[in-house]
Amino acid sequence: MSENxxxxxxxxxxxxxxxxxxVRTLRLxxxxxxxxxxxxxxxxxxxxxxxxxxxxxxxxxANAPSRGGYIECTFRQMGKVxxxxxxxxxxxVVGFRGPYGNHxxxxxxxxxxxxxxxxxxxxAALHAPLQFALDHRDEFGEIVVLxxxxxxxxxxxxxxxxxxxxxxxxxxxxxxxxxxxxxxWNGEVGLIPDVFERLRPEPDGxxxxxxxxxxxxxxxxxALEKLSFKSEQVITTLENKMKCGIGQCGRCxxxxxxxxxxxxxxxxxxxxxxxxxx
Amino acid sequence: xxxxGWRLSDKEWREWVEALLRAGKLVIAPVKExxxxxxxxxxxxxxxxxxxxxxxxxxxKEFLFPRSEPLLIYRLRGAEVDLEEPKADEREQVLVxxxxxxxxxxxxxxxxxxxxxxxxxxxxxxxxxxxVSLACDRAEPECFCTAVGGSPAGTQGSDLLLLPLDDGxxxxxxxxxxxxxxxxxxxxxxxxxxxxxxRTEERRSAVENSIQLSPLSAQWGTALEKSxxxxxxxxxxxxxxxxxxxxxxxxxxxxxxxxxxxNSFCGTRCRSWDSCAFARFTLxxxxxxxxxxxxxxxxxxxxxKFAYFPDQHEGRFMCVGCGRCLRLCPVGxxxxxxxxxxxxxxxxxxxxx
Ligand SMILES: Cc1cc2nc3c(=O)[nH]c(=O)nc-3n(C[C@H](O)[C@H](O)[C@H](O)COP(=O)(O)OP(=O)(O)OC[C@H]3O[C@@H](n4cnc5c(N)ncnc54)[C@H](O)[C@@H]3O)c2cc1C
Ligand code: SF4
Ligand code: SF4
Numbered sequence: 001m002s003e004n005x006x007x008x009x010x011x012x013x014x015x016x017x018x019x020x021x022x023v024r025t026l027r028l029x030x031x032x033x034x035x036x037x038x039x040x041x042x043x044x045x046x047x048x049x050x051x052x053x054x055x056x057x058x059x060x061x062a063n064a065p066s067r068g069g070y071i072e073c074t075f076r077q078m079g080k081v082x083x084x085x086x087x088x089x090x091x092x093v094v095g096f097r098g099p100y101g102n103h104x105x106x107x108x109x110x111x112x113x114x115x116x117x118x119x120x121x122x123x124a125a126l127h128a129p130l131q132f133a134l135d136h137r138d139e140f141g142e143i144v145v146l147x148x149x150x151x152x153x154x155x156x157x158x159x160x161x162x163x164x165x166x167x168x169x170x171x172x173x174x175x176x177x178x179x180x181x182x183x184x185w186n187g188e189v190g191l192i193p194d195v196f197e198r199l200r201p202e203p204d205g206x207x208x209x210x211x212x213x214x215x216x217x218x219x220x221x222x223a224l225e226k227l228s229f230k231s232e233q234v235i236t237t238l239e240n241k242m243k244c245g246i247g248q249c250g251r252c253x254x255x256x257x258x259x260x261x262x263x264x265x266x267x268x269x270x271x272x273x274x275x276x277x278x
Numbered sequence: 279x280x281x282x283g284w285r286l287s288d289k290e291w292r293e294w295v296e297a298l299l300r301a302g303k304l305v306i307a308p309v310k311e312x313x314x315x316x317x318x319x320x321x322x323x324x325x326x327x328x329x330x331x332x333x334x335x336x337x338x339k340e341f342l343f344p345r346s347e348p349l350l351i352y353r354l355r356g357a358e359v360d361l362e363e364p365k366a367d368e369r370e371q372v373l374v375x376x377x378x379x380x381x382x383x384x385x386x387x388x389x390x391x392x393x394x395x396x397x398x399x400x401x402x403x404x405x406x407x408x409x410v411s412l413a414c415d416r417a418e419p420e421c422f423c424t425a426v427g428g429s430p431a432g433t434q435g436s437d438l439l440l441l442p443l444d445d446g447x448x449x450x451x452x453x454x455x456x457x458x459x460x461x462x463x464x465x466x467x468x469x470x471x472x473x474x475x476x477r478t479e480e481r482r483s484a485v486e487n488s489i490q491l492s493p494l495s496a497q498w499g500t501a502l503e504k505s506x507x508x509x510x511x512x513x514x515x516x517x518x519x520x521x522x523x524x525x526x527x528x529x530x531x532x533x534x535x536x537x538x539x540x541n542s543f544c545g546t547r548c549r550s551w552d553s554c555a556f557a558r559f560t561l562x563x564x565x566x567x568x569x570x571x572x573x574x575x576x577x578x579x580x581x582x583k584f585a586y587f588p589d590q591h592e593g594r595f596m597c598v599g600c601g602r603c604l605r606l607c608p609v610g611x612x613x614x615x616x617x618x619x620x621x622x623x624x625x626x627x628x629x630x631x
Contacts, residue, residue, distance in 0.1 A: 004363055004398045006349045006536075006547070012357075052352040052359055053542035078563035084542075093359045214566055240568060241560050243536045246395045249552075250533030251559060253582060254568075255503070256589050275506045277560075277568045277578065 005246050008050045008095025009035050011071065016090055019156040020149075023121060024086065025062065025074040028094065036069050041099035043106060043128035044237060044265045048245045049073060050095025054084025058242055060124050061099060064131035071096060074124035074156065100245040102265050104129045104209065104235065112207050113141040117220060119148050119192050119212025123156050125237045126211055134167055141205065143170045148192035148212070151180030173199065193219035203229045210236050214278075221268060234268035238278045254278050283441075283450035284460075284467035285474055291440065291447055294463055295323035298372055306341050307374040308334045317341065317373075326375055328440075332418055333377045333600060337529030341373060342403045343387055346550040349399075349536065353544045366402045372459065374410045378432035378439075379423045379600040381411045383529020385435035386598065389591050390532045408459050411436040413478070414485055420601025422491035422614050428599055430485040431478065441478040448474055491614050496593035498621040499585040505624035506581070514616050515573030517609040522553030524579070524603035524611070530596050533559075554578045576611070584617050 011028035019025055030036045041061050048056045059073040077086045088094065106129060114133055116126045126145075133140050145164060149155040155174060165172045174187030175195040181187075188195050192212065201208075208229060210220050217236060224234055240259045242252040252259035254277040266274070286294075299305055299321065307326040309318040317338040320326055351362040376384075391400040414421075414430035423429060433439055437456030441448040448470045451457050460467075505511070525531040535552040538545055552559060555575050561567045569575045587596035597613065604612045 003396075004349075005395060006398075007361060007363060010359055010361070050547075052354060053538055053540055053545055055538040055547075056536060082563070092357045095359070095361075213564065239562065241562055243534070248390055248395065248397060248532070248534075249536070250554070250582070251535075251552075253578070253586060256586050275503070275581075277574075 005097065006244075008048070008056075008097040009039075010093050011096050012093050013088060013090050014070070017159070019074060019158070020154050022077040022086075023074060023154075023156050024077075025072060026085075028071045028073070028096065029069075030071075030096075031093070039099070041065055042103035043132045044103035044125075045099035045101050046245075046264065047071065047073070047096050047098030047100065049075075049085070050097075051081055051084040051088065052093075052095065055081045056095075056243070057081040057085070058245070060128065060237070062124055062127040064128045064135060066132055066135040072127075074121070074127065076121040098245065100260050101263060102261075104237075104265055106132055109133075109207050110139050111141065112205055113143070115144045115146070115201055115206055115208045117146045117148075117192060117196055117208060117210040117212070119216040120150065120154065121156065122210075122212035122216070123147055126209055127157070129209060130164070134164065134170070137167060137169070141169070143167075144173065144199070144201070145170070146173045146175065146192065146196060146199070148175045148177075148195065148216075149180065150177045152176055152182045152185055154180070191219070192216055193223040196220065197223045197226065201227065203227060203233060206233060208234045210234065221271075224268070229268075231269035231272060232267055236266060236268070236271070237264045238266060239264065240278055281450065281470075281475060282457075283448045283470040283475075284464070285443075285446060285470040286449050286467060287446045290467065291449060292323040292326070294449075294460070295326065295372075295374060298459070299323065302370075304369055304371040305374055306338065306371060328375055328412055333380065333602070335602075335606075336527050337380050337383055337600065337602065338373055338376055339380075339383060339387060339529050339532075341371065342384060342407060343391070343400055343532065343551075346548055347399060348546045349549050350547040351545075352538075352540070352547070354542060364399075366399070368402070368406060370406050370408075371403075372408045372410060374412075375440075376409060376411045376436070377414055377600070378411055378430060378434070378436070379421075379428055379598040380529045381409055381435035382423075382428050382432055382598040383435070383600065384409065386530035386594070386596055387532055388435075389587075389594070408437045408455050409435060410438040410440065410456075410459075413439060413441045413482070415442045415481065417485050417489045418601065418605075420604040421489055421599065422601055423599035424486050424489045425491045425493045425614060426595045426597050426599040429482065430489075431482040442481065443474060443477055448478055491599075492618070494584065494595070494614070494617050494621075496588045496595065498617065499588050501621040501625040502581055502585040502617065505620040506577070508620065508623050510620060510623045511577045512573050514619060515571075515576030515611075518555065518572045518576045518611060519609060520555045520557065520572050520575065521608060522555045523606050523608065524613075525553035525555060526551060527602040527606050528597075529600055529602075530583075530598055554582065576616075580613060580616050580620065583613075 010031040015027035017025040063072040240252040243249040247261045348364045391397040437453045439450040583596040
């Protein structure tokens, strides 16, 4: 392997799933197959994805390590780099460097009930730990997934949710913001934190894993407080802008942490200690 | 302390630099250009300006960490991609005439680029660089090296140090790399005598005593962190224009950006200097900005240097007290003053270290 941390591994796009009008999931395979067997990651870690000519963007590695041999990412078209990626099709080559960052402490979740709460593209960050839990179904208690979007058309993982529901002891709740429903919508209508409160989850023995836009996170934490969840039971992953991924470019610095190294995964308890620079 | 050094005349050390140039080394040193003292590649030792006692307008960090440099070159052939890494710079370079604060600044860059993960191009340049600093004979009004653990004759980050005397210099050897650079000259040079060393000590303490700004303590880190939500930051950072000059002139600022320059056929991935004063530094694609106001960005600059970095690096500040940011800030923002104000606002008098 190259010693240059900035030299990405080349990967070919082998599959693409249209999640919504602006979200796509890609499956990538290493051009050098031996890299695939050397690369180890854990749910919650991320990569720097190169779109040559546009730049690099950070995405969560969306597939669980239990589904190895390839890398998946779910990305939303936003600006320069993600638009460049959007223009690529199956067969074309991108770059990947990583895995970077810390990961979800899944080992500590064994035997607990898991509640995943994702808002919009935030669901991408929950995909790997959820997939891991589903692949090790008997090691965890009840699994609830609350997937929220602004409107029905913006809901990610529509097809996959059906698969998740088929697993035993898994409940999937879909919700859209008021006004985002369609005539044939049979899911919930309401903002994610409100729907979460309506579910009245028992804090006892439960871990809540949540990711979404900053406002959603703020109201989620208020709802969790109301339902008497302890801050150690709640875990999220932050999305500060980052460039190098190796703790040098300075961009993702929040308090004493560099998010690309000591983050992006934090418990609510840790968030309380952080300056509000995220 | 065991000290090794030679007593040289101005002519003697310039001869030595001349020989380094003849041996094909690149020599970078302060040169007077119009009214500014600037680090430049020199072709003759006589170009080097040491008589002007001030520090250069900008720090010399760009010779190890360029303003902009290629990280990767890419070429597309249909669906395939070829990657090429830029050729490593293997020329030997000697930086001459850095003030001790600037040399200390380079050692902060080492903390960033060499400590945990090696940055290949920085590591390569550093390997081929020898640093010959120049002790200060006089402090400038903005200097506060002593307030942050430095000294006008500080040795941190230097391989050799030129110490001024009334009638010449001591060239002090500090590292094996420094020793190598003077190999072969020992026979020609006179070793410095005890009284020469004594005189440099006297000069050092005279300059140190002339620095007015009070020491900053690494223990203030906690107080500074506590100051995060203090309304004082609004007024401390309100004037900041977000121009980024402070970061560009700072010897220890090292934050950078990475961007592709080119098109979808070929191009270069470039790294370039950046500044936490810019709104885009942290602006998410979604429009969310964790540091949405100029005061919040200025606060990051100060806390990074005086609280977060020391926490990770054994109490070392990410500031070497060169005072350039005080001198060159268009609205006169004074980082030393800010640290004192913020730390004292956050901790009651009796708790202050
Ligand atoms: C740890 C982490 C995980 C992420 N996971 C995902 C994911 O799974 N799916 C997804 O769609 N998005 C994810 N993001 C956000 C994603 O990185 C940005 O939306 C994306 O980089 C925007 O790039 P752009 O060029 O289109 O936008 P522009 O605004 O044009 O971006 C310009 C530059 O800024 C960088 N940038 C902009 N916003 C961000 C940001 N929030 N985080 C990091 N870099 C940014 C870009 O990489 C690019 O280099 C994640 C961010 C982080 C930090
Ligand atoms: S030089 Fe002064 S005005 Fe410019 S960004 Fe720095 S503190 Fe702000
Ligand atoms: S922060 Fe200012 S005084 Fe400190 S090293 Fe940088 S430029 Fe010099």
